[in-house]
Structures are given as C-alpha cells and as structure tokens.
Amino acid sequence: GQQLNQSPQSMFIQEGEDVSMNCTSSSIFNTWLWYKQEPGEGPVLLIALYKAGELTSNGRLTAQFGITRKDSFLNISASIPSDVGIYFCAGLNYGGSQGNLIFGKGTKLSVKP
Amino acid sequence: NAGVTQTPKFQVLKTGQSMTLQCAQDMNHEYMSWYRQDPGMGLRLIHYSVGAGITDQGEVPNGYNVSRSTTEDFPLRLLSAAPSQTSVYFCASSRDRGFSPLHFGNGTRLTVT
Numbered sequence: 001g002q003q004l005n006q007s008p009q010s011m012f013i014q015e016g017e018d019v020s021m022n023c024t025s026s027s028i029f030n031t032w033l034w035y036k037q038e039p040g041e042g043p044v045l046l047i048a049l050y051k052a053g054e055l056t057s058n059g060r061l062t063a064q065f066g067i068t069r070k071d072s073f074l075n076i077s078a079s080i081p082s083d084v085g086i087y088f089c090a091g092l093n094y095g096g097s098q099g100n101l102i103f104g105k106g107t108k109l110s111v112k113p
Numbered sequence: 114n115a116g117v118t119q120t121p122k123f124q125v126l127k128t129g130q131s132m133t134l135q136c137a138q139d140m141n142h143e144y145m146s147w148y149r150q151d152p153g154m155g156l157r158l159i160h161y162s163v164g165a166g167i168t169d170q171g172e173v174p175n176g177y178n179v180s181r182s183t184t185e186d187f188p189l190r191l192l193s194a195a196p197s198q199t200s201v202y203f204c205a206s207s208r209d210r211g212f213s214p215l216h217f218g219n220g221t222r223l224t225v226t
Contacts, residue, residue: 006155033214042117042203042217043156088155094212101215105155 006089006104014112019076021107023089029102031092032065032072037106038085046087047074081111115139119204119218126194126225134189134221136204144207145187146215149173149200156203162187163210194225 006023013019023032031050035043047058049065049072056063060077072089089104120135138145146161158171162181176198178190187206191198201222205215 031212035217040219042205042219043215044217045214048214092212101158103156105153 004089004091004102004104006107008107009105010108010110012110012112013079015079015081017079019079019083019109020073021075021087021089022071022073023091023104024071025091025102026070027091027093028069029091030069030094032063033090033092033101034061034063034072034074035088035090036085037088043086043088076109079109079111081113084109084111117204117206117216117218119202119221121221122219124221124223126191126223128194128196128225130194131190131192132194134191134202134204134223136187136189136218137185138187138204138206138216139185140206140208140216141184142206142208142216143184144210144213145181146171146205147177147179147187147189148203148205150203150220151200159189159202191223194223196225199223199225 004023004025033048034046036046037043047063052069053067054065062075064073086106086108088106091102093100117138143164147159148156157173160179162168165184168179201220203220204218207213207215
C-alpha cells in the first residue's frame with residue numbers, strides 16, 4: 001500500500017534554531033496536511049496544501065507541496081519551547097467514494113530552552 | 114464548541130473483557146473515523162464512516178466493531194480485549210467523506226493486561 005516516509009524521526013534543538021522536516025512518498029497525493037500533536041492530546045491541523053508547488057505560512061511555520069506531488073516540507077523558524085510535540089505529515093488521495101488519508105510516522109521535536 | 118469528544122480518557126481492561134469507546138462530534142460532520150497510535154507506528158486507521166448507517170474497515174480492523182446510528186456518534190467496540198490492543202485510540206471527523214482535514218479528539222489510552 002501507499003506509505004509516507006517522514007524524516008527525521010526525532011530532533012533535539014536549541015531554542016531559537018530553525019527546524020526542517022519532510023515527507024516523501026512513491027505515490028502522488030492531491031493534498032498534503034501537517035498536524036502537530038502535543039503530549040496527552042490529539043493531533044491538530046497546522047497547514048493544509050492543495051496545489052503542487054504551493055507554499056503556505058502559518059505564523060512561524062511554512063510548508064510546501066512538492067512540485068512532483070510526492071513530497072512536502074515543513075519549516076519552523078526561530079523555535080520556542082511550545083513547539084515541542086510530534087509533527088505528522090499526511091497525504092490525501094481522492095480515489096473512490098471517500099478520501100484516503102495516509103499518515104507519516106511523525107517527527108518528535110524537542111526544544112531546549 | 115466542543116468539537117470531537119472522546120470518553121473515557123483512560124481505561125484498563127483484563128484480557129477477554131469487552132468495552133465501548135465513545136466518540137461524539139457536534140460539528141455536523143459526515144465523516145468519522147477511528148485511529149490507533151502506537152510508538153513508532155504513527156496513526157493507523159481502524160474503521161471509518163462516511164455517514165449515518167454506513168461503516169467500512171480501515172487498515173487494522175480486526176478485533177473492533179463500529180456502528181453509526183446518528184451523525185454525531187461513532188462508538189468503537191472491543192469485543193474481547195487482547196494485550197495487542199493496548200494503544201492510544203483517537204476518533205476524528207471531517208466535513209465531507211474524508212476529503213477535508215480531520216479534527217481529532219483528545220484520545221483514549223487503553224491498557225489491556
């Protein structure tokens with residue numbers, strides 16, 4: 001089946017540093033989504049990307065929908081302690097009568113004050 | 114606005130016991146789904162529903178049953194709990210048949226001994 005390869009698996013960074021993570025697949029997706037999960041809570045949508053090549057920002061977060069439609073990138077600028085959590089990418093296909101959403105395994109981000 | 118509400122937050126079961134995890138959403142969303150989250154495995158789809166009276170299996174459906182008698186509720190039943198079902202379970206909903214971004218509940222942490 002379809003799989004998303006998300007990297008890195010984990011990151012330990014200093015407050016103020018920039019962060020980059022990515023998601024790749026051998027399959028094409030129509031939509032890329034980025035979620036953040038804080039400890040003890042469910043994932044929350046950060047950014048949704050609907051068009052190949054699209055670059056979208058949400059505050060200090062910027063995500064891009066790869067031009068090949070097989071990858072996506074998330075950057076966090078000037079990290080702060082509250083950025084800690086697990087970041088999931090998800091790819092969505094419109095095949096069939098309902099969406100088929102595939103999640104990556106997540107990138108665990110730790111920020112040292 | 115409550116969003117997606119899951120109960121209970123924590124549960125401990127003995128092997129062979131049955132129980133129902135509750136999920137309710139107040140956003141009038143058509144699509145609802147159940148995921149399990151295990152360390153290093155990301156989010157895996159158990160069952161989903163595209164509307165009241167319609168359910169279907171996801172990636173890991175064995176040992177679980179669902180029903181959707183109303184738009185708002187989507188309970189997940191464990192018929193005979195096994196230690197392999199120890200996990201964190203998330204319910205999610207979206208506006209239309211899985212094509213729109215998912216809204217997640219805060220999860221139920223289940224331990225089967």
